[in-house]
Amino acid sequence: MAQTYHRERRSTEPAPNPNAWMITFADLCTLLLTFFVLLFSMSSLNDRAFRNTFQNFSKATGILAMKVDERVALRPYRLMREMVKSLADLEKLDIASLEKVRRAERIKDDDAQRMISGNAIWYEELENEAGFSFILGQQLLFESGQAVLNPKAHPILEKLAQFMKSGFYAIYIDGHTDDVPIRSERFGSNEELSLARAEAVMEYLVVRCGANPKLFALGGYGSSHPLVPNVAGSQKAVNRRVELIFHWNPA
Structure with missing residues (x-):
């Protein structure tokens, strides 16, 4: 009786990249850096500049006026x-x-x-x-x-x-x-x-x-x-x- 042989198909999918995690890690580092830069900027924000910024926003079309809190902290x-x-x-x-x-x-x-x-x-x-x-x-x-x-x-x-x-x-x-x-x-x-x-x-x-x-x-x-x-x-x-x-x- 004739024997039938089946040739195994090789997968066409590429092997996973072992360094793929570095892309996600780099994105996380970028986000953290951005976060800390924002924190530093807010901590050293001049209160007069803060008020002027929101006054300019309030004059723009479609932006609701913001009531500036008089309790803005003085350093x-x-x-x-x-x-x-x-x-x-x-x-x-x-x-x-x-x-x-x-x-x-x-x-x-x-x-x-x-x-x-x-x-x-x-x-x-x-x-x-x-x-x-x-x-x-x-x-x-x-x-x-x-x-x-x-x-x-x-x-x-x-x-x-x-x-x-x-x-x-x-x-x-x-x-x-x-x-x-x-x-x-x-x-x-x-x-x-x-x-x-x-x-x-x-x-x-x-x-x-x-x-x-x-x-x-x-x-x-x-x-x-x-x-x-x-x-x-x-x-x-x-x-x-x-x-x-x-x-x-x-x-």
Whole structure:
């Protein structure tokens, strides 16, 4: 009996390319790069350019007008400069950077002494553009050994409160003293006094100025965080203070 042989057909389909996955991977890398470029662009977007862009869109035919949110965040350095400018309008107020204060406390001339005493406010930018701080001298805010706000501090806090309503900053209010132990029936330690002073500042900002209480956190550190060594009277005056620390928190 004759045998029948069947020849196997060879497949005409090409073998799969083992490097095909690289095409998908390259597309994914491109998308990720685009995403991070957009994130960086948005983080450094100037608020005035942002407003102008959407104003131009609103003028185009067929584009609905967009209401620009007045809460566009000011970056830390720019907001700090705006606040310094606003405080400079107040009379009889000495405003200086903290770096100048640290230099001035070693000098004995009249200009230097005015910078570190009396109606003094100092400011400092935090590292990595994380925010900034305003430092209010004790003589501006409170009588010695007391935690009741001096009326002359009210206009200053009202000016500062105007910049707190955007909600883009978490604000730490920290009280500090010098190293002289307190002798008071009301306050058992410098830590208690410094915390009570921080509470008094926050209460005025919230109750009288309408600031959001959720923005604030309080601290009372006594003499444990001096700006300068507690040696002479002028240096002790620098260390008696309340700090308002603005941390950048756009979320």
